[in-house]
Amino acid sequence: MSGSYIALSLSMSVFFSTQVLSKSLPDLEALLGQQLNQLPTNTQISTASRIERSSSDSMAITHVVTDKDIRQFNLQSIADIIALFAGVTTRDDSSFIYVGARGIGRPGDFNSRFLFLLDGTRINENLLDAGLLGYENFVDVGLIERVEFSPGASAALYGNNALLGVINIVTKTTSKLRGVNTAVSITNDGAQHARATIGFRSSSGSDSWLSISKTKINAIPYPVLNVPAELIKWQHLNDDESTRLMFSHQRGSLQFQAAGSKRKRIFPDGFSLISQATPELEELTSEAYLFALTFDDTLSEDIEAYFHISTHGNDLERSIPFILPNGDVEFDRPRNSGRWSNLDGQLMFLGLDSHELMVGFDFQKDHRQEFSASSSIPNEFNFEQKNNESRYGLYIQDLWRLTPNLKFQWALRYDNSDFSSARWSPSFSLKYNFAEKHSLLVRHNRAFRVANFLERYANTAFNIDIPKNETIKYNEVSLIQKWTPSLSSFTTLYKANIKNLIHEDFFAPIYFNTPPIRSKGLELGIDKRWHAGMSLVASMAFQRSELEGGFGIANSPKFIGQLRFSVPLGASNFLLSLHSNAVSKRKSFGYQLPAFSSHDASINWQSTNSLFIALGVRNITNEKILEITSDGFIPYVQRRRQIHLSINWSWSND
């Protein structure tokens, strides 16, 4: 009997959905919200070639996560977004989030082997070349239009740091942020987030928006195992608070951006409980800002130009309590402070038949690179180390269309700076369309990383040679295939030689170059759409990285799997989204970290374009995931089960 009722109700669902389908042509706003039920013929990609190009013309594989994915899977940070990309893993110690790819996830590297861009602007900070992926990043995820990830080496275009991949965060315009746009979210483990954005587009088309957001996480569960009971009772003092402010104004060819963030991480100091009844609090405060002006336009029929100038700041200060023998409390305050400016330019010549020629330059002036430490009473830990530096790069790239089905792209870049030797970085890519919508891509790319200020300073302080530049050479073969209008796949086989990888010594705060590392891997992925709005994106990465002599390296899982699946529920505005992530066992400093698979689910409901609600569970089975992030040899617990609720509401007077 109950089966009949269910059949009846399902039939009614189908009937009513058919009725609605046959209604008149949707308005423009509804068309913009329309999910494609096929894979688009071409999308736009800017990261792989440093210029916006159609995906069919792209000479590298680029993975994209869009704002729709961000909302559907209720992603909270840049790290959550990056973790969706093929072959990528993230590791969080609750103060900093690290990312690894292609078998390389060096503990404590602060993501300096990835290049991070914000709308094309380099945003790695200038002391550690660190990429900030957590709440200290000044971009709220609600402002992101899409994130592009181009895996592999890209020094021929981008220079320093582009070893394992380039990640470009592209922000929205007022087409999606006009009027008042608000978002609030809460989780069962004490996280609260709120964002308010106002956006305005004038009749002349100039586009302005301002956004402020705040995140608070109270009583964060300690991310380590076997926490002593006397420390657990002070867990309510374990807090994270961050504020982000961002402004954008675009008029014609010019865009101005300003952004700032402040994050304060407070945690009870366990050592102080040895000598007193209540813990002292340790604080970690990070502040960052950016001002950027960009010009992007066509100068003549055959010349396009891009110029960019920006200035940046990043400060990180710790306040570490220690108890003096007489029982007094003293605070040591190590501080990292960076200030730098970038000037970039690029000209594209399209006047030569079958060629797209690009020349460009990048210049970075580090006004301040400063490490210091102080306490209220002078002691032997106080120090101050200051520096400034100039770095520049010149590059040329040509895309040569040899035949309609064969393209060849070469690029060459020269880099130099005050504290490193000059470097040439070439790259070669060949793309052959061996059948309609099936192409073969063969690439040779190189990249390098110059010892950063920390690595130089640490070795200099101990009278040890500064580590040599680390280098990587990638040879890759990829197949990019579109089997049907709704099914595509990619396959990449790569082999890399890594020389002089810079690594921190276990026994002293100094850095050395490792023996050569051989890395090889296979990355596979599919993207499938169904007629009713159902979609599946899945990827697998098999990888192996070894030191010369066959020794494995830390944080290098041999398998990473990703799966994303979304299905509309009936003819409603409900959407069910599932995400699974599996990583094989890996070793780190002698620890054998277990394999894991975690699963997330989210149900979303959208009412026209003004209201969007997402309710979901992360790590449904509460799988215990452990990662080692630095040479502290401490396994950190990752992504415990979390229930989250997000509400986005927007209002516009049009």
Next chain:
Amino acid sequence: MTKAIIALCIFISYLPFSYAQGLSENELKAAFLYRFSQFSKWPPPPPDKLSFCVVGNHELYKAVLALFDTQNIQNSSEVIELPSNEQAQLCDILFLSQQNRQQTQYWLAELEHQPILVVADTSEGFRQGAMIGLIADANNLSFRINLTDAKRRGLNFSAHLLKLASEVR
């Protein structure tokens, strides 16, 4: 439990519908093209019958044809699939689909200062001179507007179209 499932199904059936999980990419482009024509203004005298020209995409041509049929607007609009640029000046709207640089140059060669709304579906085509770029990301279509170039040709767009564009230049 059974009653809860039934109630949920019925509830979901009656919820507002976000339209059409059923349009192909070309059907969606055709719908956008039609909407663009409604929010665009040509210099006087206004055309009696809007000529939609499609280049490089026969499926899109068929989708526009089918759209005109379902919307019953054959009397006020026509769709032409152009084999060469000789007839391009007869168009009011010209959609250049998946054209490379040389092809786009060929189509735009004779149209300098003509009040023809050129729409391209690649970012290269938009930078090369189309007034509207109708460009896909992995999930949706969005559009950009080159207002400066459109005004130079005597075309104007409604404020609503300008507000919904992902970028206006």
